[in-house]
Amino acid sequence: MKISININARKKAKILYLVGIFFINISHAQLIVASKTLVCPNEATQLKINDKALNPFDFCVTKLNERFGLHYFKTCRQVTVEDAIIMAKMMNGHLATASDEQKNSFLFNLLPNDIHWIGFIQNPKAKNFNDPPNPASGWEWMSKASFARAFWVDGEPNNDELNNPGMHAIQGCRRDPLWCDESGDKKYVGLIESKTNIIPPIISPKIRWETGETTQEITVRPGQSKYYKVSIDYGVYTITDSILIETPYAKTKFSKPGGCNPYKWKPELETNAPLTDLNILWTFGDSSMVNVKNPDFTVYNEGFMTGTVKVLSNACGSDLLNKSERFELFPMKDQEMIITEVQLNQEINMTPKNEGPFTYNWSPQTNLSEANIFSPTFTATKEITYQLNIKDDFGCTAKESFKFTIDPDLLIFVPNIFTPNDDNLNNTFSFITVEGFYGEIKKLEIFNNLGEIIHSNETKELSWDGKIKEKNAPNGQYLYVITYQIGDKTYKKNGKVMISR
Missing domain, CATH: 2.60.40.10 (Immunoglobulins)
Incomplete structure (x- = not known):
């Protein structure tokens, strides 16, 4: 909800400081108040259970409905978002999550005549937080539910954190299911979601810190950043909370x-x-x-x-x-093409010579993991050439290229023995080109151990029946040579094969 104000630089800085402290208290620990959340190593800081978590006069919720195993409550009065979150925690839950359109409509119909807090918050520590200039950045659910869609009123959220902080969402701001962003000090009804149906009696709650202490307030001296956990037993169930006390790091x-x-x-x-x-x-x-x-x-x-x-x-x-x-x-500069022979279906990582804070654009994008990163990967299925265009912030450019050919020998499977004994099993010597072979077989030649050619075949069905001039060749070892062509280059694959009758 937009409020126009005039503010000088010093006040802006103060607001940003207060926003930072407010966020730490709200997002990390509503039940625990710390005198300092950033301390020097071994410096003392006081941790205290929020009075409102122990006072029956501050806690009041009423049951509204239930849905899919979750129970819904509202605060009995309009409260700040901090008080709403405290009461949600005391209910062993959180402010309600409207993660899809049906759920969002359900929540609105629980309180169609009230503006109410829901559990959608803006987190300054989120990776995508960028406010200002973008008030829609950094939002997430207190319940840690995945974020699929927001249901903002047109023009919302519009409270940038420099001029008019608004890091919490309210539903019903226009008397419909849509949302507005709002500062946490305004007062609205809190809408609570919990797995429990029990409203706890706030009678002599029992406190236990992870340090073993049972008082409302303790003193800690962390040597390094550390979470401190506390549990509060209300008799019907126990709730827990923790707070991060940090020591400076860089x-x-x-x-x-x-x-x-x-x-x-x-x-x-x-x-x-x-x-x-x-x-x-x-x-x-x-x-x-x-x-x-x-x-x-x-x-x-x-x-x-x-x-x-x-x-x-x-x-x-x-x-x-x-x-x-x-x-x-050293200056960016064009590089000569790098030609590499690789294996079929091998995963290849390409690493350019020009490395730095540059913009990279690879083409073609065929099989590439990504086309705009420094060092992408791809799976070799055929001969291919990748071109890389590089530029920097100064308009400096460079080009690199990488050509990959498939190791042709790996694409032809040749047996090392065959048995031409007319039993219809393994009677001829032949070979198989595996899937991905893109060359052209030209000739099969067989030589005896004296180097004399005894068989030559240039037909489409390249094989040998184990005969020399229509007679059975003796058992033993023979040399084969397979000639094939890839592009304008001729290859020869040779090896040995055994006849055993």
Whole structure:
């Protein structure tokens, strides 16, 4: 739901900070409140069971219906999304999932006159999260159900996280089954889905932390990032929850520099610490950048160059990362065709010479695993030539080509013995071209052990009946030569065959 506001840069930063903290509390642990969720190693932080999970006056739900083994409840009053999630957890469930059109209509008809929270949330840690500019990115179900389709009102979601945070979904915002995005501090009825039909009495719940403690509040000192688990026994059943307390980390992915002078290097830094707490130093050759996560270096020198990054946590006074790697910078350039003979049905991986942050386009796409990656694979079924066009961000281009022929000998099966004794079993010497053979057989020749030709056949049915001038050839070993042609190239396959009568 769109609200237009004017906000300065400092307030925007504050909102982003609050959104980050709010998300940690909501998505990771509604029943546990932490004084800090990011601490230095062995630093103390307090964990506390949310008062609302222990107070009977804060908990009130009523049964609505059931469907396919799931029971549906609503909160007795309009509440914030955090309170709705807490009550859902106390019901050993979650806010309701509308994963298909029938289920979505079912949920709406439970509360056709109420706007209500459902379990669709925007996760800033999702791989596809990109808000702003895209408010529709990063959404997922609290139940972890697979996401197939969203049922947004036209124009929704429209709350970008810079100006008007809205990371939760409500159904019925237009008095129909469709959804709008909304901030969590608004109050609506919560729609709860659970496998249990029991509403627990909130009378002296029993607490047990994985540390063995049984008090509402504990102090922990994690040496590294760690989940802390707690269980609450309401008498009729026990619920569990956990919270992640993190210690700062930093890791990097060093991409390979590329280009055709100038060269570009775009490494990436991943960290869970706020940038304001970090001292970051990147160097690449003689160039340096500070306090950025994803630097963009451009250099004009060829040869060997070293890239480094050092990350220091100011709050903890410790190094989080110190990494370096040596690269060789050379211009993109066209390569001569590489010709390789492979086996039939062999899986082949093609690796170009020009490697870097480039755009790759392979053709034809026949049998390719992917046509737009650096090193695709394919299965060899026939002779083929793949062309590769490469370009970079500067407009630099290069071409490579790979030709693959099938090892022709592997496509002809020849026996090593035959028995021409007129028993209608294995009476003639012949061979088989296996599926995939694309050549043309020209001639079969048989030689004795003196190297004299005793049989030659150039007909379509190439075989030998074991006779020399209409008489049975003696038992023993003979040499065969099979001549065939692939394209304009002639091949000969030779070997030995035994006559045994």
